[in-house]
Amino acid sequence: VTTPIRITVRAGIFVLSLLAGIIVVSNAHVGVVRLVVVFAFLTIAPGGALLNVVLPDLSDWPTTLLLAIGASLAMDVASTETALWAHTWDPAGVVGALALLAAALSGLSLVRLQSSQVELPGLRIGLPAWSRRVGYWPFVALPVAVMLAGLIVDFVGGHPKRAVTGVTGGVAAGLATAIVVAMVFTASSMVPSERRRRGLIASSVLVALVVAIVTARFLLIG
């Protein structure tokens, strides 16, 4: 992909993001144009802007386009689910925030593309060395504790059929995702083989624990 095309794509996402943000936040009545702009924005802009920054020059255009669409939808769902769980449902606010984020990321990717000399602080993504040394153990302990707490709350509260959702479920899911990331990192080639072996053992124990907890919930609640 040539640089002019890259610039055009990034600038396009930047403009689309601003346009969508302005139209939605100002509640402009522009008929079908609003539908087209908002649809195009939500299905391509957030993910496209993010990929341009964190994974530039990823692949051929069909694969990049596919992942941009997938990432956009994932970001949209994450935003709306957060808004639903936090009882702060505000579609205009969500689109406004996503538009700001996408515009900022597109702007940044444009700057980077124009001058490879420019380096903005705090935007280099990579694992710090200490995280590799500390490894996965904190990730193992916390979610298990949270899930156990959730299990106990279910029954001690006297409402055995009440789901542990909301903040508790969110925290548990978030931490569990963190664990999964840690587990996979541990198992990948980023760490020495001995640590990797121990990581696999620990991961297996963890999986057994979580499966046991989940099974217990099914048996007790179901």
Add this chain to the structure above:
Amino acid sequence: VLPQIAVVVTAGALGIWVWAIQGIHASRIGGTGFIDAVHPTFFVATSLLALAFVTALASPRTPRWLLVLQVASLIAMLYATVVIVEPLPRFNTAWIHAGFTDYIAQHGQTLPSYDARFSWPGFFSFTALLSRAAGLQSPVELLRWTPVYSNAVYAIGVYAIATTATKNERARWLAVWLFLSFNWVGQDYFSPQGFANLLAICCIVILLRWFRTPVPSPADAHFPRTVSLLGRAPDEVVAEDADPKRRMLLLALLLVLFGTSVVSHQLTPPVIVIWVAVLVITLRTREQVLPLALGLVFLLWLSFATVTYWSGHLHDIFGSLLQPGQALHQNLTSRVSGSASRLIVQRITLGFTALAYLLGGIGFLRRLRTGRGDLTFALLALAPFSVVFLQSYGGEALLRSVFLGLPFVTVLGAMAFFPRPTVPSVGKALCIGTLLAGMAPLFLVARYGNESWQYETPAEYAAFQYVYDHAPRGSVLVSVAGEVAWGYRDVGKIVLTGNQALTNPAVADHELSVRAPDAYLIVTKSQVAYGRKFVGLPANWARRLESALLGTGRYRVAFSNADAQVLTRANTGAKP
């Protein structure tokens, strides 16, 4: 000169298609569905387009824009024609999903106790955001073009999958064409499964492209004997060498995509987990922990966020576990029934599906003969069927499995014609062209064969609007047969009582006599057609029921037009 010929023929095909649409009228839809209404010139257009596509493939160098244009034209002909011809969005479940979207858009919360699908609200919350942000009056406006958009994105996904299997551009584009021509299952409508399928394709593309290990040597101690026996050979496409940082970011993206599918749909995440397990077993990825990790995320959501769904219903969920006979009956034999015209449609559909898998099988074998093993793709195509034996999914698991495995089947199917990157001979090009041209009518029958009850008329819509506008909250609305486009607004306001085929007046009387502010019975053209085609009832079956109920004196006609009648209790409800 071949590309120029292809351009001219493509333009001609598009012109004829536009002209052919003028001659298609939804009112002519009959026993074998949409094809009854299609003007013959439509097939001239699809055949010409297939000819143009094969001409482009036969050219030593074809501009990519032309292939993109041809695929876009195919999407328009196969998927947009119905959208343009029919006055309202088709398929009743899409209307119900619009209702769920509408509820979230209006209330900013889900309603898990109302329907299990609210326990997986990812898709509905996204569409609620889209609906509100776009300033739509109702999410129903999103329904019409969703299949067209979905298939356009799937086409990109199939191309991306094909790039991980072969360097041959012809095979990649043919795979896309075959996918679009074989995708009769129709799960691409406004639905969580259509949405989650896109996420699943993204996940598998990431793994196939950046997390693939080279094929090990048979001398390797870990090389499975079974894999060796199946002739696993070196890959044609070498995995891209991503540095650790890039791999980490791609892995994070994969997890986010999977997480999104977990909160959006019940069936797709387990299939993704099975796919990843296939990649691990066939040594195509070294991320051995990944299936466990993804399975864990799925279990966590199931355990914590969907209690309302499974609490007290574990038998419904796991009752069909490892009962292949029951699963097969629910998914296959019970579906092949009904009137003579429906049986024709079902047999064509089964044959059409078998053709897809036959092509895939031939492709697999031809690749083996050329020294390229595509065992992974074959297993990825078959893996979704394992869920049929875990959960019958109300008899729909088989359909979903065909849908999920289709990208891999069609990539293998393309290999049947292009096992090697060679320019096709005239004979082979003619053979491919004939096949592609012949697929269009079969596709129309397989995909739109049930159109007589799956398309909505404005008159039917008016009847439902009447009920929603006039029924007091808590009223009951009874349908006389399945496939009813209701539930698209005011979720929870009216109690919807569905029936497979309500022919007994005593049962209808019982359902309408429940304690409720009012009760309505709705009879529409689609329901009557459903009863005739699906259940095999006589043409006047619904009329008999209405006469019997009116004859009791306890009911009156509240609303009536050419395609729908609404009956209500004689002493309550709004006056007509």
